[in-house]
Amino acid sequence: MLVLWNGQLLPRTEVQVDLEDRAYQFGDGVYEVIRVYGGQLFLLNPHLDRLVRSARAIRLDLPWSPSQLANQLRELVAANRLVDGAVYLQVSRGVAPRAHAFPRASQPVLVAYPLPASRPTEAQERGVRATFVEDIRWLRCDIKSLNLLANVLAKETAVERGAQEAILHRGETVTEGSASNVFIVQGRVLRTHPANHLILDGITRRFVLDLAAREGISTVEAPFTREDLLNADEAFFTSTTQEIVPIVEVDGHSIGVGVPGPITRKLLRAFHAAVQATIQQEV
Ligand code: PSZ
Numbered sequence: 001m002l003v004l005w006n007g008q009l010l011p012r013t014e015v016q017v018d019l020e021d022r023a024y025q026f027g028d029g030v031y032e033v034i035r036v037y038g039g040q041l042f043l044l045n046p047h048l049d050r051l052v053r054s055a056r057a058i059r060l061d062l063p064w065s066p067s068q069l070a071n072q073l074r075e076l077v078a079a080n081r082l083v084d085g086a087v088y089l090q091v092s093r094g095v096a097p098r099a100h101a102f103p104r105a106s107q108p109v110l111v112a113y114p115l116p117a118s119r120p121t122e123a124q125e126r127g128v129r130a131t132f133v134e135d136i137r138w139l140r141c142d143i144k145s146l147n148l149l150a151n152v153l154a155k156e157t158a159v160e161r162g163a164q165e166a167i168l169h170r171g172e173t174v175t176e177g178s179a180s181n182v183f184i185v186q187g188r189v190l191r192t193h194p195a196n197h198l199i200l201d202g203i204t205r206r207f208v209l210d211l212a213a214r215e216g217i218s219t220v221e222a223p224f225t226r227e228d229l230l231n232a233d234e235a236f237f238t239s240t241t242q243e244i245v246p247i248v249e250v251d252g253h254s255i256g257v258g259v260p261g262p263i264t265r266k267l268l269r270a271f272h273a274a275v276q277a278t279i280q281q282e283v
Helices: 022-026 044-057 066-079 121-126 149-160 203-214 226-230 262-282
Strands: 002-005 008-011 029-037 085-092 109-115 128-134 165-170 173-177 181-186 189-192 218-221 234-239 243-250
Touching: 002 066, 008 066, 022 085, 029 044, 029 109, 029 262, 044 066, 044 085, 044 203, 066 085, 066 109, 121 243, 128 149, 149 165, 165 243, 173 226, 181 203, 181 226, 189 203, 203 218, 203 234, 203 243, 203 262, 234 262, 243 262
Parallel strands: 128 165, 128 243, 189 218
Antiparallel strands: 002 008, 002 109, 029 085, 085 109, 165 173, 173 181, 181 189, 181 234, 234 243
């Protein structure tokens, strides 16, 4: 495997992660996961725009322009002959003697490498179980920061309960998943939490909202409660690698009739068609 490390492509064993990299000690950095279909970086520009926003929000100056990053990532994909998978990209504030305050002089460290990913076909067809977990994160969940401890703890709680995903809630309000955005269908309306400081504005979230509009499905970005979710006709979560996954049960309560619903299935078909169209466009 070749790894992109500050503009160079190196074998994994030659990448030297420093003991005092601030990502390692403080989680002081930002990241992205980008899906690759047919050798193409899917929705690359929105991911790079979000990386720039996340970096700015933590006052980290990126020394690379989005178009330079795009070129480097395309080289990474080509060098690894990556066809179907994902790319993980992180930028840390760099290496400096351990101290909380920003170092006077440090160069950001960028690392990117391929991750395996494949469409979760069975989960998409059958749906999955989810569980409620209190959202104990900080109040800047819009930043895709390397600090994922609360997300990790929530996901582990889900695993312990035999659920695929943790649905986070602040009090009664559902925010998002531990590593996904959450949608419900109420009648003919698709609803998801607004993109504010309480959630990550998922690239897949935005893509699905746009797909829904094109499919003639009404959408509303408004908070909803745990009870709204339990009473919804359909529910699903979205993420870069999971695409759209129907939620058919939450803590033992069936959602709708307990199988993936018609609007969710329509969106899944539209999503898969959009992916297919992107792959074919570039060939
Ligand atoms: O492989 C995986 O399971 C992935 S790849 C990306 C994610 C999970 N999750 C991103 C994410 C997230 O961490 C939180 C807290 N909320 C929403 C999302 C969805 O964001 P996008 O759609 O940009 O991946």
